[in-house]
Amino acid sequence: MRNIFLFIRRYFNFLFFLALQALSLYFLFRYNRFHEAAFMGVASEITGRINERYQTVTEYFKLKKANAELVRENVDLREKLRSNYQPADTLHTIVVDSIRVDSLFKYQKYHYMDAAVVGNFLTTQNNFMTIHRGADQGVKVDMAVIGPTGVVGRVVNVSANFSTVMTMLSRQFKVDAKLKNSGERGTISWDGISPQYVQMRNVPKNVKIARGDSVLTSELSSIFPANIMVGVVDTFQNDPSSNFYTLRLKSATNFSVVQYVYVVQNSQAAEQLQLESATKKTNE
Template identity: 45%
Template sequence: MKNIFLFIRRYFNFLFFLVLQIVSLSFLVTYNKTQEAVYSNFANEITGRVNTQYNKVQYYFQLKETNRQLSDENARLRNMLAANFEGPDTSIAKGIDTLTRDTTGRIRKFIWLPAKVVGNSYSSAMNYLTLHRGGLQGVKKNMAVVGPEGVVGTVIDVSDNYSRVMSLLHTNSRVSSMLLKGKIAGSVEWDGTDPRFLTLRNIPRSIEIKKGDSVVTSTYSANFPSNIMVGTIYDFKPDGSTNSYLIRLRAATNFYSIQYVNLVENIQWEEQRKLEATPVKNQ
């Protein structure tokens, strides 16, 4: 017993070093699983507050670009107003519309919440954004984040007043997407190199694609509403020996100058997840 204490005393520094190494590596491995409940809420509040102070200054330098993005988005949305579409009436028989109309909010699927970006990174292989809106203001984990120009990321951490978003520029991010033309679904990820370009996989080679084709979020995507812009095809080549293309996309969102985003919550997701979690009974 005495020898054990002597050993610990003699090699205390080395053992201390080993312990700290193990602690930091386990932080890294289990991040988003266990430690968030204990530390992340507190740490998120602190770093979020510092980020807000910094953003107050830095925001002014991007006002021009932010204004342009928001007015572009407004113009795009105005273009989709029903009042812009009118053609000669070609109907012959008149029927009564029996579709359920969403007057009571019964069949609403997505709720949109605006948020200010106060922290943003794009230079490492794993990038995150901090939003000044948190659990008290209705943010939940796994909500989708959409900017004025397109998809931005997914919420991974929520504290009382701040939330952390895993940017699309993260080597672990996956967004279920499809080609706007033909509705062919694939998955968009980021290879960790250039923040302007994303990678689209799993599009079969039998499909004809062109440079400049739009890629939007797919109808299968659970947290993202469908038809949100992801990017446009920049170039493509066959993906090794597989039967699909490896497509490089030019990201729709300009990650360097993003100031306002919308958080999107799918309020029907719970039910869908419950159904999908039940084991399949093969008959």
């Protein structure tokens, strides 16, 4: 203890100088938007590089489970491809509002980009992960992120080669969802308790619900494609004072083992959001 006091006394001026520098930098980045944005970009880049090195070591021990997920996903993709390329029905005229992507007049609204997870945080109330894709690869804020088994989150910050994703295990995360069997919609959120479970709220009590029912993303989301797995019903609360159920869902994504994700771009999101914003202004 005596040595500590002697050290502080000897280098007091220098330590005081460092404290003032730290305080000044805090105020600079906290109250100046330009410097704050620059700091966040640099911090994301540095953190991403560090997490990438760490992840290289740890991901080797998870290869078996990752390979099993990839095999299941490949089977699912093959099934989808078979149904997507059926011959056209010449008795009907199909009107679409999307982007044509091939000579068979197929249209694609969503575009997918694979990304490696290089950082994953699970112990806070607002968890996030870092992925090795950034602005240079076309990632933008508010793009959806899904995994081999279901919803992961959405992009909230982007640097040149890395992005941070607010996961479903964040109290700030919300997404519209629906029960697969009935189509009844509700809102997905997290209560901050267990990383294995999320909640679905605002489900009317006249809807028949059973344990094990699947919950998918709904068509109302401008970010996520419809019918992406969110989870399955584990339990539901019947509050006599409310007309709605609160469902407890087992998350389709196991956030403790996810290593690869897909960033999803909705090519029509900007058009939809711009139109909705203009309509809101008109109604004000």
